[in-house]
Structures are given as C-alpha cells and as structure tokens.
C-alpha cells in the first residue's frame with residue numbers, strides 16, 4: 001500500500017485538532033523533538049502499553065514485568081558502553097550553521113546550502129544531569145538512554161524473588177532520553193520517548209532459535225493490533241551495522257510516508273551486558289541450572305520497541321479518507337483495543353431536556369466498564385465526524401423515538417451500519433463487541 005506524500009501534514013494536523021499530540025511547551029514556541037499527548041492521545045498511549053503488557057506479561061507464563069528508576073548509578077552506563085560509544089559523528093555547516101550526522105552526508109558539502117562542513121567530531125547522545133547540590137564529576141549521572149539496563153541490573157533480584165528458571169524474560173515499559181541530532185518526522189525521533197523492552201534470558205547455544213522466535217512473535221504482534229501486513233517488513237542487519245553488543249539484529253520496519261523505517265529492533269545481545277555488569281560491580285551475575293548442575297551467564301534476546309513510533313505507525317495505518325454522500329469522511333480505523341474512546345453517546349436534539357437526560361444516563365451507565373464520551377455540542381453530522389476522526393468504534397444516538405420505544409441507534413465506525421437496540425441492552429452489546 002502506497003502512502004500519500006501529504007499524509008504527514010494531514011496526520012499532524014489531525015493530531016493537533018483532535019487532542020492526540022501537541023508540540024511540547026507550545027505557548028513558548030515549542031521545545032524541539034519533545035511532544036505532549038493530549039486527552040485522546042493519552043488514551044491511545046495507555047491502550048497501546050496495555051496491549052503490549054497483556055500480550056507479553058499476562059498471556060505468556062515466562063515473562064515478569066518490572067518498573068526500574070530512570071536515574072541509575074553512573075557505573076551502569078560505563079558497563080553498558082554508553083559512556084564510551086553511544087555517539088553520533090557530526091559536522092557543522094560553516095555557512096548556514098546547521099548540524100548533520102556524517103552518515104547522512106555524501107561528500108564534504110552541506111546537503112542544505114552547499115557550504116563547507118567542519119571536521120567531523122563525536123557527540124555523545126546521553127542527557128547528563130547532576131544529583132544533589134554540588135555539580136561536580138562525582139554527582140554526574142545520566143537520564144537513561146534505554147530501559148534495558150534497568151532490567152540487567154535487576155536480573156538476579158528477579159530470579160531470586162520470583163524463583164524463575166531459564167528461559168524466561170523481564171519486560172519493562174518506560175521513558176528513555178536521547179539528545180538526538182536529526183529530529184524530523186514528528187514523534188518518530190524524539191529526545192524524550194517511551195520504550196517497551198523485553199530482555200529474554202536463555203541458555204547459550206539456544207540463543208539463535210529464540211532470536212528467530214522473537215522476530216516472528218513481534219512481527220505478528222503489530223499485525224494483530226491492526227497494522228496491514230503489506231506495510232510491515234523485516235530487515236536483518238548486516239555485520240557492519242551491528243551494535244557493539246549484538247551478534248544479530250532484525251528490525252521490524254513500517255512503511256512510513258517518509259519511507260521504510262524502524263519500529264522495533266530484535267537483537268541477540270549475547271552475554272555482553274551481564275558480563276560487563278559482573279565485571280564492574282565485582283559480583284557474579286550468573287545462573288545456576290539445577291537440572292544440569294551447570295553455572296553459566298545467560299544469553300539475552302532483546303525485542304526493543306518504541307511506544308511513540310508504534311503509535312505513529314498505528315495512526316498512519318488507521319487513517320482513512322473516503323467520500324460519503326458527496327462529503328469527505330476522515331476516520332481512524334484503529335483496532336478496538338487501541339481506540340481512545342470505546343463509544344460516544346449523542347442526543348439528536350440538545351434542546352430536549354428529557355432526551356438529554358436519557359442520553360446522559362446511558363453514558364453514565366457505561367462509564368464503569370468503558371471510556372465513553374457524552375457530546376451534544378453540535379449537529380449529529382458533525383458529532384459523527386468528530387468521533388470518526390478519533391476512531392471511536394461505536395456512536396450511540398438517542399432520538400425522540402427513544403423516549404417512547406426505549407431503543408437507541410448504534411452506528412459502527414467502519415461499516416457505518418446502524419443497529420437499533422434496546423436501552424437496557426447497550427452495555428451487554430458493548431461487552432460483546434469488546435470481548436477478545
């Protein structure tokens with residue numbers, strides 16, 4: 001499926017108009033590459049995290065979830081290699097002063113104005129901060145650039161407290177920070193973003209098999225929650241592309257309007273991280289296999305995805321434009337699990353107190369089980385359009401007849417088909433529609 005070239009502008013505008021994503025600190029002119037999720041976007045984000053957590057932590061019996069602190073001991077980043085090598089090589093244009101990643105420039109000229117570039121230099125992507133009142137070397141630490149290390153340093157805590165046997169995994173969702181240089185493409189490359197990561201610990205020698213299993217598992221997950229298969233592909237890294245810790249890596253890519261780009265990477269991190277931490281902290285971080293009486297440092301398969309990138313892909317993929325009765329209809333065909341509101345209750349006439357009361361009662365009756373909205377601020381045509389644009393699967397319309405026949409009309413977002421159902425069965429109707 002070919003993405004339309006102006007899709008990015010359309011989506012950015014929809015996100016702002018409908019409360020999905022705003023520029024951070026917009027009233028001050030914005031802060032580059034940071035974004036705020038509005039009331040609708042925050043729901044989508046919460047649903048996406050829930051979908052990931054459910055699939056990995058609840059539907060499987062071999063993964064535990066944790067939530068580690070963003071701030072970690074600075075030795076963590078020495079061990080992981082981030083202090084020495086989490087870098088981009090940059091050059092500045094002497095004329096227009098813009099800064100570029102050298103890997104994105106061909107030749108020695110500025111790709112924007114043709115000016116001369118400075119010598120390339122290394123730039124560490126970690127954001128620094130100081131803990132405590134004195135800003136010296138001793139108080140320096142970093143905002144984590146990945147959530148993975150919070151898992152590695154807790155490996156033994158989880159094995160011991162949960163009596164886990166290998167193979168098993170630890171999952172975590174949380175914020176990460178990178179002082180990214182090129183930050184185009186909306187939320188795709190942000191300086192503050194969220195990751196969903198699993199470190200899956202296996203016996204050395206079984207790592208290749210687990211690596212392939214996880215590539216498949218993660219690929220089908222995106223399709224399960226609604227991304228069209230033709231917009232997803234796998235791309236295996238060549239040897240020279242591999243990170244210093246990786247034996248193999250496959251990216252799951254999405255066909256964004258700006259080209260195929262990484263959604264998630266699945267890497268075989270070998271025993272690199274546990275070995276490094278063991279070396280720097282001076283404690284053994286190995287595993288004792290009761291069955292074989294062997295002691296070894298596990299290998300690790302890491303599926304590492306970005307929440308914000310995933311949301312962007314789900315939004316692009318769900319975006320629909322069609323003509324209905326001579327008018328343009330924009331809708332988000334989001335998977336029901338991701339839809340920010342599950343239903344909207346709309347009275348056909350807002351100047352009829354009895355009708356408004358019935359509609360409000362129906363909405364209130366649904367609130368304990370579902371995120372719903374009551375809206376009477378426009379004509380029914382406009383109300384439908386608003387709900388379509390944020391992907392609300394069901395609109396429940398209350399009309400004058402509802403007062404006498406105690407029935408309402410439920411309109412399906414995608415087919416626009418309408419069902420007339422009894423007021424007393426609305427809740428059961430939604431429960432049925434949202435069952436797995």
Ligand code: ATP
Pocket residue numbers: 146178180187188189190191192193194195262263264265304305306307308309310
């Ligand atoms: P890229 O090559 O695009 O910079 P990466 O290979 O450095 O990404 P990883 O370190 O593998 O990314 O991070 C795992 C996941 O975290 C990525 O697949 C992506 O979804 C997400 N991610 C990484 N950096 C960012 C960012 N700056 N903004 C949003 N998401 C990000």
